[in-house]
Amino acid sequence: MTETEKSPLLGSRKEEEDEEVELSKCGATLCCDPRRFLHRYLVLIVMCFLSFGSYFCYDNPAALQDNMLKDLDISESQFMSFYSWYSWPNVILCFFGGFLIDKLLGVRLGAIMFSLFVTSGQIIFASGALIQNIYLMYFGRFVFGIGGESLAVAQNTYAVKWFKGRELNMVFGLQLSFSRVGSTVNMNVMQPVYNFIGKWYNGFKCLGVSLFVGAGTCVFSLLCAFALAFFDKRNDRVLKKEAATSDEVVRLTDVRYFPLTMWLICIICVAYYVAVFPFVGLGLVFFEMKFDYSPFLANNVNSLVYIISAVASPLFGFLIDKSGKNIFWVIAGVLVTLGCHAMLAFTFINPYVAMSTMGLAYSVLASALWPMVSMVIPQHQLGTAYGIMQAVQNLGLAVISLVAGIIVDSKGYLILEVFFMAWLCMALIAAVFLYLVDATRGGKLNLSAKKRHQEAEAVQEKEEEKKPLN
Structure with a gap:
């Protein structure tokens, strides 16, 4: 994208004439000047609620x-298809979504x-739940997955654009x-919501109305x-930025020139996440049966x-920034x-211990893994790169969600846990490589924070030297 993300979105050319006036009115205040700490972190709050x-x-x-x-009278395999139908479109579409952000639409x-x-x-x-039509529900998850x-990807691109550097x-x-707050609130709120709505509706109608309540959070985002x-x-206007403007042209074929480190990051991502998300999707019955x-x-x-x-996650992110x-x-x-x-697989130790520790480990990995993409890929290709990473992740989630449901139906949860452990071993091998x-x-x-900062300052000095003198 060029010309400040195709600037007519939410603004007009006339606003550019007022940029100096705007800075003189509010540029000295913490909440109005985009360069100020408070303004950027107020924007970060909105950015976090985006998803x-x-x-x-x-x-x-x-x-x-x-x-x-119970309400839909479906098997575990059909249930896990709700996750697969979410993931299937993203095997391809979120890759093109990232490319479209870089090339055509812009992040906004x-x-x-x-x-x-x-x-x-x-x-x-x-709506599909409300009329007990599982195929309409599959279609809904497909459309939901497209976005x-x-x-x-858009959220990650926003993050790098606003915070690339020490804070990323x-x-x-x-x-x-x-994002996890959203998942956590869902886990603890939807069942009480279902029970409350059950005073007026029964079965699949109660389920459908409950899911409509969830749609309200999507409107908020x-x-x-x-x-x-x-x-x-x-x-972009106040600071006279050109969003993603440069002499660099974004081409789909540039993907073949991405470094090996980028592809290894993708392998770690998919091998790790397929051992976490599908497990949580099936975990409710696991804990009921085993414990x-x-x-x-x-x-x-x-x-x-x-x-x-x-x-x-933010605490570990801060620690990784410092170390x-x-x-x-x-x-x-x-x-x-x-x-x-x-x-969880081989002991009867209180599962609160394992799940709490897994939450810490997941926070560490996600906070350290996703920013590495911006260290190996140029900024004008970040949307494409994050799109590829999400696409590979969703290919894994789509396939493994189906396989996990089949394993539970035919072999049980012990074999499922061994299956997840094998994927984590693959992630470990990829991380060492x-x-x-x-x-x-x-x-x-793998630089220390101090050396990384020194290198960034050296690059910035070189760029300043290349600028023509007025």
Whole structure:
């Protein structure tokens, strides 16, 4: 995208004439000047809520697993198809979504458009439940998926645009935290909502109305997309920025030139996430069967990964910003998660221990992994790069969600846990290989925070020297 993200969005050319006046009126205040700390962090709050509705509704099936199985009269495999139908479109579409953000739509219009898909998909999903039509529900999850992961790509692109530098790990951690807040609220609220609505409706009608309540969070996130577009346009105009403007041309074929480190990051991402999200999707019944928990207690322990990560992600992101060494943090996160799955599979230790620890490990990995993309890919290709990462992740989630449901139906949860542990071993191998490859190329991804800052200052000095003198 050029010309300040196709500037007519939420603004006009006439506003450019007033930019100096605007800065003179509010440029000295903390909340109006885009260069100020407070302004950027107020925008960050809106940025974090951009995907709140998507994450809240993504795990609606997990929070209402027992009710869906009973009200819709479906099997575990059919239930897990709700997650697969979310993931299938993103095997391709979120890659093109990232490319469209870089090349055509821009991050502002892209975020609004993808938020509309999320809201529409949840409404269709709820409508399907209301009339007990599982195929309409599949279609709703498909539409929801078209927007969900591409919206995450837009959110990541926003984060790098506003906070690239020392704060990026913390910002990714905070975004992850707010996303997990959405999932956590869903896990703990949807069942009481279902019970409350059950006073007036029964069976699948109660389920459908409950899912319509969830759609309200998607509308809230859509409003955040409009607000963020306004703030981002104002930032580019006031600071005379050209969003993603340069002599660089974004081409789809440039993907083949992405470095090996980028593809290893993608492998780690998919191998790790398929051992977390599908497990949470099936965890409710697992804790009821193995530990003889009530649905309420099972839901509580199943949501611990999201609850812990909501609190821990920004803290670990801040710590990684201060320490650097991103690859070592990723390896630690994979190892700890592997230990947690082994504990759940082979022991009867209180599952609160394993799930709480898994939440910490997930926070560490996500906070360290996602910012590494911006360290190996130029900024004008970040939307495409994050789109590829989301696409690969969703290919894995789509396939593994189906396989996980089949394993549970035919072999049971012990074999399922061994299956997840095998994927974590693959993530560990890829992380070690990433460290070795990065080390042969200068160790950029695993620098300490101090050395990384020194290199950034050196690059900035070189760029200043290249600027022509007035």
